Amino acid sequence: MTDEIANFIxxxxxxxxxxxNVIGLVIYAVVVAIIFSLFSYVMGWxxxxxxxxxxxRHGPTYVGKWGIFQNLADLVKLLSKExxxxxxxxxxxxxxxxxxxxxxxxxxxxxxxLSPTMQATNLSFGILLVFVIxxxxxxxxxIAAFSSGNKFADISAQRSVLILFSYEIPMxxxxxxxxxxxxxxxxxxxxxxxxxxxxxxxxxxxxxIMFIGMLAELERHPFDLREADSELIxxxxxxxxxxxxxxxxxxxxxxxxxxxxxxxxxxxxGWLGPPMIPLPGxxxxxxxxxxxxxxxxxxxxxxxxxxxxxxxxxxxSWLVPLSIINLIITYIIFVR
Amino acid sequence: MTITRINxxxxxxxxxxxxxxxxxxxxDTIVKVEPHIGYLHRGVEKLAETRMYMQxxxxxxKLDYVAPMSYDDAYVAAVEAALxxxxxxxxxxxxxxxxxxxxxxxxxxxxxxxxxDMGQMFTVFxxxxxxxxxxxxxxxxxxxxxxxxxxxxxxGLVRDLPPGFEDEALEKLDYIDRRIKEYExxxxxxxIFMERTKGIGVLDTEAAINLGITGPxxxxxxxxxxxxxxxxxxxxxxxxxSPMVLYSSDNFARYKIKIMEIKExxxxxxxxxxxxxxxxxxxxxxxxRSPDTKNRxxxxxxxLPRGECVMYMVGDQQKPYRLSIRSPNFINLAALDEMSRGGxxxxxxxxxxxxxxxxxxxxx
Numbered sequence: 001m002t003d004e005i006a007n008f009i010x011x012x013x014x015x016x017x018x019x020x021n022v023i024g025l026v027i028y029a030v031v032v033a034i035i036f037s038l039f040s041y042v043m044g045w046x047x048x049x050x051x052x053x054x055x056x057r058h059g060p061t062y063v064g065k066w067g068i069f070q071n072l073a074d075l076v077k078l079l080s081k082e083x084x085x086x087x088x089x090x091x092x093x094x095x096x097x098x099x100x101x102x103x104x105x106x107x108x109x110x111x112x113x114l115s116p117t118m119q120a121t122n123l124s125f126g127i128l129l130v131f132v133i134x135x136x137x138x139x140x141x142x143i144a145a146f147s148s149g150n151k152f153a154d155i156s157a158q159r160s161v162l163i164l165f166s167y168e169i170p171m172x173x174x175x176x177x178x179x180x181x182x183x184x185x186x187x188x189x190x191x192x193x194x195x196x197x198x199x200x201x202x203x204x205x206x207x208x209i210m211f212i213g214m215l216a217e218l219e220r221h222p223f224d225l226r227e228a229d230s231e232l233i234x235x236x237x238x239x240x241x242x243x244x245x246x247x248x249x250x251x252x253x254x255x256x257x258x259x260x261x262x263x264x265x266x267x268x269x270g271w272l273g274p275p276m277i278p279l280p281g282x283x284x285x286x287x288x289x290x291x292x293x294x295x296x297x298x299x300x301x302x303x304x305x306x307x308x309x310x311x312x313x314x315x316x317s318w319l320v321p322l323s324i325i326n327l328i329i330t331y332i333i334f335v336r
Numbered sequence: 337m338t339i340t341r342i343n344x345x346x347x348x349x350x351x352x353x354x355x356x357x358x359x360x361x362x363x364d365t366i367v368k369v370e371p372h373i374g375y376l377h378r379g380v381e382k383l384a385e386t387r388m389y390m391q392x393x394x395x396x397x398k399l400d401y402v403a404p405m406s407y408d409d410a411y412v413a414a415v416e417a418a419l420x421x422x423x424x425x426x427x428x429x430x431x432x433x434x435x436x437x438x439x440x441x442x443x444x445x446x447x448x449x450x451x452x453d454m455g456q457m458f459t460v461f462x463x464x465x466x467x468x469x470x471x472x473x474x475x476x477x478x479x480x481x482x483x484x485x486x487x488x489x490x491x492g493l494v495r496d497l498p499p500g501f502e503d504e505a506l507e508k509l510d511y512i513d514r515r516i517k518e519y520e521x522x523x524x525x526x527x528i529f530m531e532r533t534k535g536i537g538v539l540d541t542e543a544a545i546n547l548g549i550t551g552p553x554x555x556x557x558x559x560x561x562x563x564x565x566x567x568x569x570x571x572x573x574x575x576x577x578s579p580m581v582l583y584s585s586d587n588f589a590r591y592k593i594k595i596m597e598i599k600e601x602x603x604x605x606x607x608x609x610x611x612x613x614x615x616x617x618x619x620x621x622x623x624x625r626s627p628d629t630k631n632r633x634x635x636x637x638x639x640l641p642r643g644e645c646v647m648y649m650v651g652d653q654q655k656p657y658r659l660s661i662r663s664p665n666f667i668n669l670a671a672l673d674e675m676s677r678g679g680x681x682x683x684x685x686x687x688x689x690x691x692x693x694x695x696x697x698x699x700x
Contacts, residue, residue: 051457051459055459055461055462055463056463056466151342152342155342155681221457222455222528225682228455228682229349229455230350230452230453230454230455230685231350231682231684231685233348301457301459302456302457302459303456303528304451304455304456304532305454305528305682306528306532307532307680307683308680308682309364309680310531
């Protein structure tokens with residue numbers, strides 16, 4: 001596997017059908033972009049509707065049936081607003097930060113296969129590469145927030161980096177346990193190994209750890225300390241003008257898509273569905289991702305925000321030991 | 337570590353209006369909190385000097401826009417004391433009922449706002465709003481308007497309770513009672529809520545007394561002081577009422593005391609309905625009274641939902657010569673520094689929410 005990592009880029013360039021590969025990748029990228037944009041859009045609408053339901057409200061009702069086009073209207077409004085130039089901001093980094101973050105999120109989505117045939121590359125270290133790119137997120141976030149020169153954004157960035165760094169470790173340890181079960185880091189293998197029983201059944205502890213870690217990684221409630229609206233106004237987005245704010249909202253939902261597809265692939269059998277119903281694998285994967293996304297929204301509607309010291313204490317003193325225990329249990333039961 | 341100074345407000349999602357805090361933080365720990373007030377100053381005290389006695393209630397009740405009825409009552413009680421008017425007995429009962437309903441509405445709002453400040457995604461806030469709206473509907477039935485009532489007149493009220501009000505109110509109060517139990521089970525079984533309220537923002541008894549804070553924060557700090565008990569007015573003496581006291585002095589106690597007071601208020605309203613005599617509750621029309629103030633200087637104390645309000649009035653022939661209002665929120669805000677010093681920046685907002693500030697009342 002080490003050789004493959006080392007030769008990844010050279011082998012890609014040396015491939016005889018480079019042109020076809022590139023064209024194919026571009027077409028695939030467009031298809032994936034359409035899928036996850038639609039997912040993000042519907043998720044954004046569902047989030048408003050579900051939270052409204054939890055709060056005895058109606059949510060959006062005016063624009064389109066059940067207010068389905070409300071987010072589109074909001075997007076148009078945000079894009080038409082003025083962009084404010086800040087005196088304190090490092091202009092270049094401030095402008096580049098959020099687009100870079102979006103790019104990183106989209107790249108992870110691009111690396112995830114959506115069905116046995118729909119995938120950009122089939123790497124033997126696929127899931128590791130996804131987590132490598134996820135690990136870039138705190139750095140980019142810190143750049144985006146710190147460059148705005150706002151104290152609230154500064155606090156938000158520091159919190160965010162702390163959370164992301166400390167919750168990556170349990171997640172990687174769970175990935176290691178999954179690799180033990182699937183005998184490899186290839187995502188196709190991971191899904192293939194789940195054909196009799198999903199990993200959620202074989203490794204419930206790992207599921208819980210991974211889900212909590214993913215919530216923290218996506219910084220959804222109760223880990224939304226980055227954008228703690230009652231404390232830090234809007235956290236890292238305090239000084240961000242409307243078009244970039246729209247992009248940041250899109251980023252949040254893109255990352256929810258990334259997180260829920262990842263959860264579906266790692267624990268709920270990805271594109272595997274009940275064999276008696278002949279539907280494409282993509283359908284099952286998106287369905288599972290939706291259900292996980294809705295669960296995340298339910299948590300958002302009910303949870304209180306945790307405090308940063310408690311979040312870190314929880315991560316280091318519960319999730320890390322538990323993920324090590326999970327790894328050991330998995331090794332003892334399934335491998336030895 | 338260096339001390340960073342950050343400015344919070346006056347425009348900020350959880351400063352309950354227009355409070356500005358200048359906070360010195362060392363890392364994540366609060367060194368000093370300095371409230372800057374006056375962004376909602378409307379000069380009500382000065383304005384009162386230019387209006388006739390019964391033209392003033394619309395101004396005073398806009399001080400605390402979450403519990404306007406209480407301020408309405410506090411001011412009218414001051415005028416009654418100055419003019420030496422006795423309140424009719426049925427009117428006393430009706431006033432107690434309306435004031436306790438207002439207290440329920442105010443506390444429901446306070447609990448919701450506190451949860452919102454702790455990062456709850458508006459769910460408890462909206463629940464509180466919905467249940468508060470049921471109480472406001474009752475008050476609307478009784479007074480004719482939903483938010484600013486101007487319902488008190490000298491010696492009584494503008495109008496008696498409408499027919500059928502008692503049955504409707506008791507039914508709605510049963511519903512509120514059930515909802516309160518739901519709130520309790522939802523919040524107190526939530527480990528994040530408990531963790532973020534227990535032992536946070538502690539204000540010990542001595543400091544609470546020295547700072548002069550009143551109302552739920554004082555009783556949550558273990559001081560058994562409630563104007564309704566210690567200096568009873570209206571028919572609170574005849575009702576079986578005991579102030580709620582908790583001793584843990586933290587945010588949880590300040591939340592819990594609101595829940596307990598809602599329950600106690602529901603009980604008080606039920607009892608008041610039972611004991612209420614038949615008769616006349618109407619007050620004097622505004623203009624029929626020629627103001628000959630017997631007591632030149634009066635000091636009337638009332639237990640508002642947020643603490644003790646003192647109306648200090650120097651009367652004159654047609655209008656008050658001077659009206660001075662001891663705003664409970666203004667005094668309670670002074671405790672914020674003491675409560676949040678040494679705590680985390682994230683808890684500052686939870687502590688502020690537990691104080692249940694209304695900036696209109698602070699700035700007057």
